Amino acid sequence: MVAIKAICDGEKIVLPRQISLPVGDVIVVFVETSGDMEKRQWSELAAHHLSRAYGDDEPEYPTDRVKEPNPEYRP
Secondary structure, three states: OOOOOOEEOOOOEEOOOOOOOOOOOOOOOOOOOHHHHHHHHHHHHHHHHHHHHOOOOOOOOOHHHOOOOOOOOOO
């Protein structure tokens, strides 16, 4: 599987470079709107900062150490 970012010029999908595909290969197209891109960027930023809050050697805490369990949590 190969991911290639392309742009719509208003009439057709424009690939950044020419690629050759065998006859019968299936092509899946995902459309990323500007709103989707902004949402993804915010999510990536949040995940980056959350990952900085915990070190690589951070221990896993057992559930019996949780003072107030969330009754709606479903593992």
